[in-house]
Amino acid sequence: MMKNVDYIIVGGGYAALFFAHQLVMNGNSFLLFSDGCKGASRVSAGIVNPLVLKKFTTFWLAQEQIEFFRKTLTEIQTYTGNDYLIDEQIHRLFHDKSERNLWLSKSETEELGNFLDPEIKFLETIKNPFGTGRVNLSARLNVEAFFTDFFDYFKKNDSLSEEKFEYERISGSSYGDINFRHIVFCEGMGVRQNPFFSHIPVIPNKGHHLKVKLSVKLNHKLTLKKKHFLFPLDDELYYYGGTYDPNERPDAIDDFAEVQLRNGLSEFYPHEFEVAEVKYGFRPTVKDRRPILGNHPGHENFYVFNGLGARGVLSGCYFSKELFDHIENGKPLMPEVDVKRF
Numbered sequence: 001m002m003k004n005v006d007y008i009i010v011g012g013g014y015a016a017l018f019f020a021h022q023l024v025m026n027g028n029s030f031l032l033f034s035d036g037c038k039g040a041s042r043v044s045a046g047i048v049n050p051l052v053l054k055k056f057t058t059f060w061l062a063q064e065q066i067e068f069f070r071k072t073l074t075e076i077q078t079y080t081g082n083d084y085l086i087d088e089q090i091h092r093l094f095h096d097k098s099e100r101n102l103w104l105s106k107s108e109t110e111e112l113g114n115f116l117d118p119e120i121k122f123l124e125t126i127k128n129p130f131g132t133g134r135v136n137l138s139a140r141l142n143v144e145a146f147f148t149d150f151f152d153y154f155k156k157n158d159s160l161s162e163e164k165f166e167y168e169r170i171s172g173s174s175y176g177d178i179n180f181r182h183i184v185f186c187e188g189m190g191v192r193q194n195p196f197f198s199h200i201p202v203i204p205n206k207g208h209h210l211k212v213k214l215s216v217k218l219n220h221k222l223t224l225k226k227k228h229f230l231f232p233l234d235d236e237l238y239y240y241g242g243t244y245d246p247n248e249r250p251d252a253i254d255d256f257a258e259v260q261l262r263n264g265l266s267e268f269y270p271h272e273f274e275v276a277e278v279k280y281g282f283r284p285t286v287k288d289r290r291p292i293l294g295n296h297p298g299h300e301n302f303y304v305f306n307g308l309g310a311r312g313v314l315s316g317c318y319f320s321k322e323l324f325d326h327i328e329n330g331k332p333l334m335p336e337v338d339v340k341r342f
């Protein structure tokens with residue numbers, strides 16, 4: 001017997017889950033296909049950050065995206081029962097005096113005053129001779145719990161197919177015995193296999209992270225940032241990552257990336273640590289650093305939601321609503337993110 005759904009979603013990362021959230025909130029039926037391969041989202045740090053931490057600048061719609069993200073998490077809590085916001089701020093370790101001075105002067109500007117805290121703090125256990133600066137409004141998503149709970153919720157509601165989506169099975173607006181009104185493709189770098197959207201210019205940027213056991217634990221739960229991010233996951237393990245590598249790389253751990261991470265951590269953590277896990281993923285990045293949203297020119301009800309780059313949490317959350325409003329209410333897409341810009 002044919003089954004009817006409002007939407008098919010293909011993918012199981014931030015793009016797919018935040019879009020599914022819009023459907024849950026608006027009472028649309030859907031079936032989400034996730035092949036269980038762990039994409040970039042499941043290895044991400046889940047950091048929500050309004051700054052570019054190399055240069056102490058901000059980015060497009062940062063404040064709006066953070067406010068929207070916080071509101072979205074309270075909505076998700078109404079049906080999963082859990083809060084995924086870890087309200088611990090990033091503390092940026094300064095490399096030298098001049099960096100600290102740059103931070104202080106930027107903290108007085110109108111554009112950045114909301115984000116750069118002018119109080120310089122010195123933390124115990126780690127090397128931070130020039131101190132640290134707090135990024136106000138930054139936070140973390142509890143990545144593991146977020147994905148576990150969402151997938152449990154989908155299963156309970158019969159809206160999950162744990163299979164690879166086979167593009168050749170689409171015929172008109174049906175897929176096998178499923179009729180859909182719309183289909184939204186959220187495959188991250190998997191979009192290269194999608195015959196409808198393989199042309200979108202996403203470039204893989206490979207990132208590795210470590211899970212480490214520290215011999216001397218930190219006496220706080222802050223997110224520390226020097227070259228990479230360090231923060232506690234539970235009583236035992238800390239997350240340290242991720243690296244950035246824009247070159248085409250094989251689907252395997254790169255030893256040099258692990259070395260880079262070990263060295264990065266040793267730079268400010270002066271005690272022994274043990275690496276318990278190394279993982280990697282491919283960020284779907286775009287040259288203009290904007291997501292890619294919109295429909296296929298020949299198939300009006302086929303949509304793409306991709307290009308979340310290094311900011312999958314904030315961009316995935318914010319632009320899922322833009323895409324939803326576009327599809328259901330005819331709201332024009334912002335030209336900056338419209339797939340038609342290519």
Ligand SMILES: Cc1cc2nc3c(=O)[nH]c(=O)nc-3n(C[C@H](O)[C@H](O)[C@H](O)COP(=O)(O)OP(=O)(O)OC[C@H]3O[C@@H](n4cnc5c(N)ncnc54)[C@H](O)[C@@H]3O)c2cc1C
Pocket residue numbers: 010011012013014015016033034035036037038039040041042043044045046047048163164165166186187188189190191206207208209241242243280281282283284305306307308309310311312313314316
């Ligand atoms: C090491 C690392 C750390 C990061 N840290 C952060 C961070 O702290 N904060 C932040 O905001 N961002 C971070 N990112 C970036 C973020 O992870 C990405 O922007 C985001 O994951 C992209 O989400 P996505 O849903 O587009 O793709 P993905 O997460 O890759 O998800 C795509 C999913 O679709 C599935 N799929 C593909 N094709 C099919 C098919 N045919 N059938 C069924 N399923 C399919 C894949 O298996 C995959 O699970 C990090 C990335 C890395 C690698």
